[in-house]
Every structure is written in C-alpha cells, then in structure tokens.
Amino acid sequence: MESHQRATLVRRLLLKWFRSSGRSFYWRENRDPYVVLVSELLLKKTAAPVVDRFLPAFLKRFPDFASLSRARHATLVRILQPLGLSDQRAGQLRALAQAISGSKDGCVPATRQDLLALPGVGEYTANSLLCVSFGQAVPVVDTNVARIVMRAFGIGHSRCEARRSPEIWGLAADITGNVPTRAVEVNWALLDLGANVCTARTPRCRDCPVSSICRSSNT
Structure with missing residues (x-):
C-alpha cells in the first residue's frame, strides 16, 4: 500500500473513531x-x-x-x-x-x-x-502525533528528531487532508489517540482504530 493511500485510510478510520471516542475540552468548544x-x-x-x-x-x-x-x-x-x-x-x-x-x-x-x-x-x-481558529487544513504535530505516524507508516526516527522531521510533517499533512472542517477533527483525533491508545510504552493496539493498516500493530 503506497503512503498516500495509507494516509487516506488512516484519516477515514480516525474520523469514524473520533466521533464516538474523542475527548471534549473547553478550547474545542470555544475556538x-x-x-x-x-x-x-x-x-x-x-x-x-x-x-x-x-x-x-x-x-x-x-x-x-x-x-x-x-x-x-x-x-x-x-x-x-x-x-x-x-x-x-x-x-x-x-x-x-x-x-x-x-x-x-x-x-x-x-x-x-x-x-x-x-x-x-x-x-x-x-x-x-x-x-x-482560522480554518486552515494544516497538520498539528507533537511527540504523540509523530509517534503515531512513525508506527503507522513503519518509519524510524529518534524521539527528538521525529516531531521536527519534514517526512513526518509531510505524512501528517497527508493524513490531515485538505478539507478544513475535517482537518480539525483529524488533528484532534491524532492527539487523543496518542494520549490514550497509541501510547509510548504500552500501546493498546487492540483498541486502535487504525491497527488493521498499521505497520507496527501488535494485533
């Protein structure tokens, strides 16, 4: 599976998961x-x-x-x-x-x-x-999001390098897509997935919405 196709599938699976499992915060209600x-x-x-x-x-x-x-x-x-x-x-x-x-x-x-x-x-x-706040379809990459991208696409980087890597940012942008209203949900889904499911030490692959296409899944 080529990377663009994988990114598209990741986006679709994330959006479906987020709408039932995403977190609610004050700053997500007031933009x-x-x-x-x-x-x-x-x-x-x-x-x-x-x-x-x-x-x-x-x-x-x-x-x-x-x-x-x-x-x-x-x-x-x-x-x-x-x-x-x-x-x-x-x-x-x-x-x-x-x-x-x-x-x-x-x-x-x-x-x-x-x-x-x-x-x-x-x-x-x-x-x-x-x-x-400004409705642009751009990726939001922190350490957790970089980890998800590395695992899903089977990419190797050190922890410090990953969140600054142009390759990681490029793949994250591909996952985010170019539809602003969906980009917000995709970015929030990645953040929530990294915080609660695709964690650094003990990832819960059985609960991950993208495990079926993740190159690092334990399932």
Missing part, C-alpha cells in the same frame, strides 16, 4: 484565537484534563489579551501555581499578551509567519491556531 492560544501555552508539560479544569476561571479573570497584559507578574505566578512552572508560564503569557495587545489591531495574527514571530509560539502552536 476563539485568544482561548486557543492561551490554552496551547498552558498545555505545555501539563495534562489536558488539568488545564481543562483550570481554564474557565482563568479566562473569567483575564477575558482578553488587554486584561492579561495588565496583570502583574506576581499575580499570574500565584494564579498559575496549580499547573506548575508558574514563573515561566507567567512570563510567557505576559510577553505574549503585551505583544498582541500592543500590535496595530490588537488581534492574534492569522498567518504562520506572524504567529511564529510571537513570544513562545512555535510550529505546533502556530499550526494549531491556523487549523482550529
């Missing part, structure tokens, strides 16, 4: 760029369910970048303590909020180049914004 961008920064090194419980109260206190940019560093450190890395997160959030609120229109930019110029925003976060 406002502010909500999505703040969520992505908080999700770094913190489990999604933890951020999901924390986020509503945080957004109530800081409903936009203008209010967040005015927050004192010490105040943010105290509020962010339940998530860990509070001093680092406070600095990143303030820098980001000040950069955006101080821009010409005070809005989150809608191009990859401008997003990558923001403090704390890398390829993963930029593509997440482009896909979720």
Whole structure:
C-alpha cells in the first residue's frame, strides 16, 4: 500500500473513531484565537484534563489579551501555581499578551509567519491556531502525533528528531487532508489517540482504530 493511500485510510478510520471516542475540552468548544492560544501555552508539560479544569476561571479573570497584559507578574505566578512552572508560564503569557495587545489591531495574527514571530509560539502552536481558529487544513504535530505516524507508516526516527522531521510533517499533512472542517477533527483525533491508545510504552493496539493498516500493530 503506497503512503498516500495509507494516509487516506488512516484519516477515514480516525474520523469514524473520533466521533464516538474523542475527548471534549473547553478550547474545542470555544475556538476563539485568544482561548486557543492561551490554552496551547498552558498545555505545555501539563495534562489536558488539568488545564481543562483550570481554564474557565482563568479566562473569567483575564477575558482578553488587554486584561492579561495588565496583570502583574506576581499575580499570574500565584494564579498559575496549580499547573506548575508558574514563573515561566507567567512570563510567557505576559510577553505574549503585551505583544498582541500592543500590535496595530490588537488581534492574534492569522498567518504562520506572524504567529511564529510571537513570544513562545512555535510550529505546533502556530499550526494549531491556523487549523482550529482560522480554518486552515494544516497538520498539528507533537511527540504523540509523530509517534503515531512513525508506527503507522513503519518509519524510524529518534524521539527528538521525529516531531521536527519534514517526512513526518509531510505524512501528517497527508493524513490531515485538505478539507478544513475535517482537518480539525483529524488533528484532534491524532492527539487523543496518542494520549490514550497509541501510547509510548504500552500501546493498546487492540483498541486502535487504525491497527488493521498499521505497520507496527501488535494485533
């Protein structure tokens, strides 16, 4: 089976699985760029369910970048303590909020180049914004997604290399497809599959929707 055909089948199987088994989070219901961008920064090194419980109260206190940019560093450190890395997160959030609120229109930019110029925003976060908030069919690749792609296509990379590999990103883009409304669900499905099924140490291949065509399946 050639790679494009495999990617198409993976996409179809993921979409079917996601509609019955996908997770629900605050930032998936509210796709406002502010909500999505703040969520992505908080999700770094913190489990999604933890951020999901924390986020509503945080957004109530800081409903936009203008209010967040005015927050004192010490105040943010105290509020962010339940998530860990509070001093680092406070600095990143303030820098980001000040950069955006101080821009010409005070809005989150809608191009990859401008997003990558923001403090704390890398390829993963930029593509997440482009896909979720701005309706672009682009892949969102983290370590978990890279692992799924490697296993499904039988590709070898080190853990550090994989999520930066042009080959992995290219295959992920093929899986994502070019239909924006479906691309969001495909990306979320990959993230959920990597978090709960295709895990690093003990993958649950019998529960995986793509095990029938995965080159690394144990079934």
